[in-house]
Amino acid sequence: MRHERVGHTLQASALVNEAYLRLIQIKQVRWHDRVHFIAMASRIMRRILVEAARAKGFHKRGAGAQKVSLDEALLVQEGPSPDFVALDMALSALEKVDPRKCKVVEMRFFGGLSVEETAEALHVSAGTIMRDWRLAKSWLARELEGLQHHDA
Amino acid sequence: MTPERWATIEKLYHEALAQDAADRGRFLADACAGDEALRRDVRSLLEHDGSAAFLSTPAVVQVGHVIPTDSSLIGKAIGPYAISARIGAGGMGEVYRARDQKLGRDVAIKILSKDFTSDPERLARFAREARVLATLNHPHIGAIYGWEEFGGVGALILELVEGETLAERLEHGPIPVKEALTIARQIADALDASHEKGIVHRDLKPANIKITSDGDVKVLDFGLAKAASNGTTGPDRAQSPTITVTGTRDGAILGTAAYMSPEQARGQTVDKRTDIWAFGCVLYEMLTGRAAFAGPTVTDTLGAILERYPDWTKLPSATSAAVRRLLRRCLEKDCRVRLHDIADARLELDDAPLPGPTDPATKSGWPWRAWVAIAFTLAVAIGLGVWALSRDRRPDTGGPLLRLEINPPDGGRFGVVGDVFVRQGPALALSPDGRTAVYGAAVNGRYALWLRSLDESVARELRGTENAQFPFWSPDGRFLAFFANGKLQKLDVAGGPPFVICDVPRVFGGAWAPDDRILVGILAGTIASVPASGGTLSPLTTLDHSRGDVAHVWPQLLPGGRFLYWGASTKVEDNGVIYAASFERPNERVRLIASETSAVYASAPDGREYLLWQRGGTLLAQEFDTTTLTLAGEPRPIADAIGVVGSAAFIAVAASPNGTLLYANATLQRLTLFDREGKALGTLGDAGQYQGLRFSPDGKQVASTRIEAGRELVLIDVDRRVSRRATFDSRGGFNPQWSPDSRTILFMGDNLTALYRKDATGTAPDQRLASWPILNADITDWSRDGRSLLNTRAADETGADIWVVSVPPDGHLTADAEARPYLRTPASETAGRFTPVPNPRWVAYQSNESGRAEVYVDSFPERRGAHRISASGGTDPQWGPGGRELFYRSADGKVMALSLKPEADSLDPSAPRELFALPPQSTFEVAPDGQRLLVTVRDTTAPALNVIVNWPSLLKSSTTR
Secondary structure (H helix, E strand, O other): OHHHHHHHHHHHOOOOOHHHHHHHHHHHOOHHHHHHHHHHHHHHHHHHHHHHHHHOOOOOOOOOHHHOOHHHHOOOOOOOOOOHHHHHHHHHHHHHHOHHHHHHHHHHHHOOOOHHHHHHHHOOOHHHHHHHHHHHHHHHHHHHHHHHHHHO | OOHHHHHHHHHHHHHHHHOOHHHHHHHHHHHHOOOHHHHHHHHHHHHOOOOOOOOOOOHHHHHHOOOOHHHOOOOOEEOOEEEEEEEEEOOOEEEEEEEEOOOOEEEEEEEEOHHHHOOHHHHHHHHHHHHHHOOOOOOOEOOEEEEEEEOOEEEEEEEOOOOEEHHHHHOOOOOOHHHHHHHHHHHHHHHHHHHHOOOOOOOOOHHHEEEOOOOOEEEOOOOHHHHHOOOOOOOOHHHOHHHHHOOOOHHHHHHHHOOOOHHHHOOOOOOHHHHHHHHHHHHHHHHHOOOOOOOOOHHHHHHHHHHOOOOHHHOOOOOOHHHHHHHHHHOOOOOOOOOOOOHHHHHHHOOOOOOOOOOOOOOOOOOOHHHHHHHHHHHHOHHHOOOOOOOOOOOOOOOOOEEEEEOOOOOEEEOOOOOOOOOOOOOEEEOOOOOEEEEEEEEOOEEEEEEEEOOOOOOEEOOOOOOOEEEEEOOOOOEEEEEEOOEEEEEEOOOOOOEEEEEOOOEEEEEEOOOOEEEEEEOOOOEEEEEOOOOOOEEOOOOOHHHOEEEEEEEEEEOOOEEEEEEEEOOHHHOEEEEEEEOOOOOOOEEEEEOOOOOEEEEOOOOOEEEEEEEOOEEEEEEEEOOOOEEEEEEEEEEOOEOEEHHHOEEOEEEEOOOEEEEEEOOOEEEEEEEOOOOEEEEEEEEEOEEEEEEOOOOOEEEEEEOOOOOEEEEEEOOOOEEEEOOOOOOOOEEEEEOOOOOEEEEEEOOOOEEEEEEOOOOOOOEEEEEOOHHHOEEEEEOOOOOEEEEEEEEOOOEEEEEEEEOOOOOOOOOOOOEEEEEOOOOOEEEEEEOOOOOOOEEEEEEOOOOOOEEEEEEOOOOOOOEEOOOOOEEEEEEOHHHOEEEEEEOOOEEEEEEOOOOOOOOOOOOOEEEEEOOOOOOEEEOOOOOEEEEEEEOOOOOOEEEEEOOOHHHHHHHHO
16 A cells, blocks of 8 residues: 555655756766755755655654655665654754754755765865764754654 | 753763763763763763664665656756656657746757766757757747756757657658648758758658648757767767667667668768758658668668669659659769759659659669678667677778777776876777777776777787787787787787797887888887897887987888888977888988878778878878878878877877778866865866966966867866867967966967967967977966066076076067076976066976976076975976965875965975875866866776778768768
């Protein structure tokens, strides 16, 4: 049943809009421009993915909510990834505490930028990005766990 | 949470992570000093650290894998275009139906495929062509509205033509004569209009012709075949639509091949007569319901095009004599006798239908058919790097011209055509029968010779040829000789280990004579010979010191016991000369031609003989009588941008007596801007072989010399990133220097023997200022007060010295302009640069006085003592803004920078700091702002090896074109 939905998700959802197309094609663009474009677009990307997940009801409050994640729905096998809606909430919380770390996660996870590219976009060193990234991941993991407990 | 609190948490988190896991608890307890909430907070974060998979795969990657791109656009907008449906797909990309929301009209939009858009040069070229094609405006031509790029996506905006294609229509059988002629008239009108504008369709076929419900005809895709082709690799590859447009999909190839003209099938230059041929094919097919030339395979189809006539008996009896005549005139295989002008077709088409006679029987037998077609098919599949030739080539006939490309072995690349001294330098040889090519290629870092028989589809590595250079064949084609590890060796091509013939010093080329003597060109020596069976080298030629000879290298064999070689001399007039001599009297040489690089002897199947040599990267062929040792006629171009190593006078060309030519492409460079951290910011201009880069003082333009493009001066607009050719008839444009106001350029022209002045802002003709000795041609800088030039001059006693040439106030330099030596020592001083300020007080330069090249700075106008700047090797000094910074290249290829105080006599230089490593064999130039560096980066796309079969036919076609 879930797999039947996949096709719909892919073809009909708001995922595939101009911004998304550009993200896919942007690899052709000069590196410098690409970094700045993706840095800007990563927020849009986050919203698109979260909206898509929300529209499909992948986030259901209540028992078992965390079981259905978007990438699972997309049949991607590479590593687990969180419930996008919950992640979105956790990121919003992180933004209040430390806006830059939120940006780092947006750019790296939603925008697909490397550590160096993120560093370029945020005008800080790669080392700083690595530290931000590590702490942000710990913080988000803790927050997601909390959300889950809260839901349950 | 306060920011301070968060900062504390962050600090403790990272500090704790730096501890051993076992010590973290204690560390935290100590650090938190009783603040239990803080300790809990940090500890809980630490507990959530280290989930490697968490967020590890970017969301965009996860989603990107599963979204099919071909449907991704429907329902989306690209710029002002709302895409509603997919109409079709072609080699260039997908075609969609879209609504132009700005203009409120429906359009077709062709989104170029990725392999198309990933090559910026090709894309730029396509955009240019598309803009030209957009000027075509005719009721029977599907309009090109424009070309747009949206964030790296290239899209062609086309008129949306509703209706079926002629190909679809023809699926239902022939079209009644009257209707067919109505359609044909409209096609002819369309062609007439485009030919008037000089635009050739090149890919006219039923699939490109649409018929609306009103019966109106629209011809689509005018000129796109040429626009889409990859125009960088040769003049004629753009002629064939199929090779580049439809890729390797067999059906598509077949569909296009059926309408190709014979000249297209042969890869020759095409003009409007190719469209006339295709028009004839289309008309024939409309009348008969079958293709004029067709076969089950591309092979058969091409064979038919080249050798057969259409079956005229299939024409319906209602076909008038005039139409039959028109068809025959359109389908003449020889384009010279074909209908010349499509407007003439109108007259014939307007004639009333009348029954006409049938045509003579078809010819049979296609001597070229098999291999033309195979080669063509494989040329289509160029990506596979496969090629082939027929076994039964008859040497006494010309046959069609073919161009093929050899790709490197899987995962490998060819030798670099940049420096013959690098171990992985260029290597190529063609067997005497023209059937086997040998070339150097590196696979997994291992460089060796590879052999490809023309009868086979794969190459094999020749064992025992690691790091081999300059291979050449024995006259009987059994052995291959080459140089490796200081030895001349030979290898039985059929198998077995290499045999060492003799030890050799550094060599430049070899040749194997019919009497089993091997000639070797010795660097800084002469031509020497050794028996192929082994022995020692004995000199054959001797240096003519009275003529300033310094080297005889690159030997080539001629018939009748003669040979030729390239000689270098210190005398300007003999600086580089191709000489011929006999084995009997090797020192009674005949001067054939002055040439900067070596020459190759080639005989043609018809018995004519040629000397192949190059000028400005263009390979030239000149008729050459080896009995009288005289050249005749004009040299004529046969290939562009061939691989040349100027410093070694080497051309990467090999020829066999049956008219086959093997040559390497020039290795091109991309002018790439970097920031100070070594991040590439983008490229400027086109790929080329650039020599000498100079920013204008205002930083807006770069002047340089395109060695492979006629050695002409080019000017590159830094902001717009485009280049334009700046000299046309000054015989090269070298060593450009900008005036302080960025409006004038001094450069060397006339093959480095005259000084020219150019107006960089307008179109005023270049002004020849003075003859200038070639040994003084190296002008390295023009001061910002406009008064002085720095000029490296070579002298016998003192090597390279730096002179200061005074520029008169009117800028009109003459040969007797006042010049004084600024630095004249036994060491070699070069690359002088003034501080870039109105009154320069310093000159930076490089000198080898310490035993290796180092960078120095001395005061100006008078020297007061050199400050050594580089610590362990340095070249190419360049100043930053105001002379407060100095850049140079370290011995290990890094850009170094240091700060100075130009106002202090001590200069007070800081320690050099590394900026970034330069790519191998690159040159760099610092922009006037000191923030960007322009670097010549070798194009990473592997240079191709090219084969031209029956190259002498190029000379014929160029006379009849």
